[in-house]
Amino acid sequence: MGDLGRRAxxxxxxxxxAPATKxxxxxxxxxxxxCANAAEILAANALDIADAKANGQNAAFIDRLLLDQARLDGVAEAVASVAALPDPVGRVLASWTQPNGLRFERVATPLGVIAVIFESRPNVTADAGALCLKSGNAAILRAGSDSFRTSSAIAAAxxxxxxxxxxxxxAIQLVPTRDRAAVGEILKGLDGHVDVVVPRxxxxxxxxxxxxxxxPVFAHLDGNCHVYVHxxxxxxMAREITLNAKLRRTxxxxxxxxxxxxxxxxxxxLAPLVTALLDAGCAVRGDAATQELDARVTPATEQDWATEFLDRIIAVKLVAGLDAAIDHIERYGSHHTEAIVADDAAAARRFLAEVDSAIVLHNASTQFADGGEFGFGAEIGIATGRMHARGPVGVEQLCSFKYRVHGDGQIRS
Amino acid sequence: MGDLGRRAxxxxxxxxxAPATKxxxxxxxxxxxxCANAAEILAANALDIADAKANGQNAAFIDRLLLDQARLDGVAEAVASVAALPDPVGRVLASWTQPNGLRFERVATPLGVIAVIFESRPNVTADAGALCLKSGNAAILRAGSDSFRTSSAIAAAxxxxxxxxxxxxxAIQLVPTRDRAAVGEILKGLDGHVDVVVPRxxxxxxxxxxxxxxxPVFAHLDGNCHVYVHxxxxxxMAREITLNAKLRRTxxxxxxxxxxxxxxxxxxxLAPLVTALLDAGCAVRGDAATQELDARVTPATEQDWATEFLDRIIAVKLVAGLDAAIDHIERYGSHHTEAIVADDAAAARRFLAEVDSAIVLHNASTQFADGGEFGFGAEIGIATGRMHARGPVGVEQLCSFKYRVHGDGQIRS
Structure with missing residues (x-):
């Protein structure tokens, strides 16, 4: 690792x-x-792909790792698009004047050094580097060993x-080794030179x-998201939202x-919703009432309520009203994103108030849990912590703040 | 400890x-x-004081520990005054509508469970409990063993x-044991039941x-604060601010x-400032130039630049301009609070922009680093982290947030 942290x-x-223009x-x-280094980057990627195939990686893995000219153009476009976002640094988040004439400003400042640890998707190198730079931070990037050559070529560009x-x-450094011990050193903070870690x-x-x-870590462990049909x-609307929330991308x-x-x-x-899911090719694991509806429904286990399937599988349960729905989410959920479908405004208000998740939606799909859909531009991830960044982490969330106080000689009595 | 965490x-x-009114x-x-329990609280305090004296504690320690009727009235008044602060929970911190009609709100929510670990001042029991409750949080309070009986009586009230x-x-629990192992358990988070720790x-x-x-910890380790006279x-003004910043309370x-x-x-x-400090009874540890001014000045050591004296002692140094001042603060400071005294607006602007501290002031005393002076009402402490709470931690800083999203059937394309 050498003096990576100190240099960062x-x-x-x-x-x-540095000014925003720079x-x-x-x-x-x-x-x-x-774009100018496309040949080098694609050649490096070809070597990574050859190794991955030789190591017997599956097709989905290879696809995540693969770059071609079109994908690389997309990566470059994404970096350029970050330049067009408003400058998050120096925003005056609040300002007020005290009776003694002191004028206070709360101003956004960069966080400092952000370490991003990721796996096989080489585009994360560019995305993360761009978001850290836009928010005035230095980035330490740790690529998965499978994409090491590709990430190195991208980082060089x-x-x-x-x-x-x-x-x-x-300001953008790729950890120059595949050695796994490097991750441990980063997690310990490189002698105080890492302010936050983002795992991707x-x-x-x-x-x-x-x-x-x-x-501090900006991340979520699980996205066990719920749709509650009141x-x-x-x-x-319930059918459209349920199908989209489950199946648009699993x-x-x-x-x-x-x-x-x-x-x-x-x-x-219940029947129309379950039938629509089954007909769309989604496996349904249901409680007793749901199993009675259709022979294709299999029994849900206790574990299923707590599982993030990330697949064409959904667990379905009847609940005895709003309180039971909130209790179920509180018990099994991951505080990420939950939606209520309801015409009753009071029920929706209670759901949005009482469900303790980073994102709560009324009459909209849970798939809107995304920085772009929030209008944040690109995001580096979604966090479910209660500190600092919660929900989509875009360039504004990669900032800290300070207080600027303007006086004309005030002393404290 | 039993099930303290789960109950919290x-x-x-x-x-x-609970609504703010409640x-x-x-x-x-x-x-x-x-007020109603004053007799029990003062009796408990008398026992703590007797023990402290028997243990040979010094007068300053005894004074921190001591409660009398007037001080207890002050503690009660401080708790009542927290009720009068605006409700920090449910504040809409931001709101916007996306082109697809989704309406987003960023809303303040409580953090959850806050553990406050303190030493001998028994009033912290009441202050911390009040601030946590006002911000919708449950509090786990760990009193110093010297104030255990007093804190227990206050917590009961x-x-x-x-x-x-x-x-x-x-919602307010005092750790019911003087056992030191309890602190270790709290710092490990009581099985996920502690969201933040505040050491006082x-x-x-x-x-x-x-x-x-x-x-996460809301705290500062050092307050090595600087006054830079441009x-x-x-x-x-420089003289008034310097004397106040150093000596109002050391x-x-x-x-x-x-x-x-x-x-x-x-x-x-230089001479008027140093003479004013010396004449006011402050020891001055100076660099070579400062030592030449007055025989009362003693030589500053390298260590003195990094020391939080918390006493009638100040280190004094000549610097070769604004950049040298910022570099000195960056090298020796603790990112807490720094002030510049200057008529030159451009110099002040640069100082406020470039000094990386939670609080930076222009033409005002560093002693304004206080939640009350910021208009936050009472504070639970001052933090120098870069995450979440930075600067004075009042009831607003004891909050997290969530996103509420209002739709009318939106699904993601």
Whole structure:
């Protein structure tokens, strides 16, 4: 690891004080360098792909790892698009004046050094580097060993872009080794030179980071999201939202995993919802009432209520009203994203108030759990902690703040 | 410890959903119970005081521990005054509508369970309990063993107040043992039932908590605060601010510990500032230039620049301009509170932008580093972390947030 942390800290100070125009110019130059270095990047990727195949990785893994010209163009475009976001640094978040004339401002500042630990998707190198730079932070990127050559080639292009704009290349550093011990060192904070760790990858990676990190972590472990169909729900809306929440993309953290249907509308709503799911090719694991509806429904186990399937599988349960729905979510949920479908405004208000999740929706799909859909631009992930970043983590959430106080000689009595 | 954590979590959910009127009624009832239980509380305190004296504690320690009727009245008044603060829970921190019609709100929510670990001042029991309740959180309070009986009597009164208002007594729990192992259990998070730890006490307590806690900590280790007198500073203002920043109270974290004087105004400003400090009874540890001024100045060591004296001692140094001042603060400071005295607006702007501290002031005393002076009402402490709470931690900073999303059937394409 050498002096990676110390170099990141030194670069962070320069990046934090660089004007937005310079950071944006660097993002544009980084995008251009990704295009200019396409041959090197694709050649590195071909070597990573050959190794992955030789190691017997499956098709889904290979697909996540693969870059071609079109995908690389997309990566470059994503970096350039970050330049177009509003500058999150220096925003005055609040300001007020005290009776003694002191004027207070709460102002957004960069966090400092952000370490991003990811697995096989090489585009994360560019996305994470761009978001950290936009928010005035230095980035330490740890690529999965399978994408190491691709990520190294991408990081080299990003560093060219930084230098072309007159910013220190060390604002984006890729950990220069596949050695697994490096992750442990990062999680310990590199002697105080890492301010936050962002894991990007599967549950085992996130679990390890959450368990071992001695610095703050922006992440979620599970996205066990719920759709609750209240007695007052419009059936057509409930069907559309349920199908979309479960099936639009099953591998995203905002995908619904459990459908709760209120007993009070079971007679009218349960069968159409379950049939629609089954007909759309979704496996249904149901409670007793649900099993009676259709021979294709299999029994739900206790474990199913707590499972993030990330697949075409959903657990379905009848609940005895709003309180029972909230209790179920409280017991089995992961505080990520939950939706209520209801015409009854009071029921919706209670659900949004009482469900303790980062994102709660009324009459909308859980798949809106995404920084882009929130209007944040790109996101580095979704967090379910209660501190600092919660929900989608975009460039604003990659900032801290300070208080600026303006006086004209005030002393304290 | 038993099931302290589980009971706190259960109470936290009820407190979080209780309306502000009920939480405020409880605060008023808590204040009344403190007055009604005065005899028991003062009797308990007398026993703690007798033990402390028998153990040979010094006068300053005894004074921190001592309660009398007037001090207890003050404690009760402080609790009642928290009721009068605006409700921090449910504040809409931001709201916006996306082109698809989804309406987003970012809303303040309680953090959950807050553990406060403190030493001998028994009033912290009441202050911390009140601030946690106001912000909708459950509190686990760990008193120093010297104030255990006093804190137990105060906690009993607070719990009476909660019950009188129809809220669960377990929203405020005092750890019912002097056993030191309890602190270790709290720092590990009581099986996920502690969301944040707030240490209130000396440096060794804060250091232990920061080193051992596996949950977020709101604290500062050092308050090594600086006053920088720029070449453009008005001498009279510089003198007033320096004396106030150092000497108004020397034991608070916002007290100045180092005075940096710009070489460009040394001829006019250094001697008057140093003489004023010395004449006011402050020991001055100076660099070579400062030592030449007055025989009372002793040489500053390298260690002095990094020391939080918390006493009538100040380190004084000449610096070669704004950049040198910022570099000195960056090297030796603790990212707490720093002030510049300057008439030059551009210099002040740069100082406020480039000094990486929670609080930066222009032409005002560092002793304004206080939640009350910020207008936050009471504070539970001052934090120097970069996450979540930074600067004074009042009831707003004891909150997290969630996103409420209002739709009319939106699904994601």
């Amino acid at each position: 800290r030194a670069a962070a100070r320069l990046i934090a004080l 950071r944006d110019a660097a993002l544009v130059a980084m995008a251009a360098a990704l 990003l560093r060219q872009g930084l230098e072309a704009a007159g910013l220190p290349a060390d 990858g599967g549950k085992s990676l996130v679990a390890r980071v959450q368990s071992d990190a001695r610095v 007695a007052s729900a419009d059936l057509a 591998g995203v953290c905002g995908a619904a995993e459990t459908l709760l249907v209120d007993e009070a509308c079971a007679a009218t709503h | 979590r259960a109470a936290a959910r009820l407190i979080a959903l 939480r405020d009624a409880a605060l008023v009832a808590m204040a009344a119970a403190l 607070l719990r009476q107040g909660l019950e009188a208002a129809g809220l669960p007594a377990d 006490g000396g440096k060794s307590l804060v250091a232990r908590v920061q080193s051992d806690a596996r949950v 070449a453009s500073a008005d001498l009279a 034991g608070v974290c916002g007290a100045a510990e180092t005075l940096l004087v710009d070489e460009a105004c040394a001829a006019t400003h």
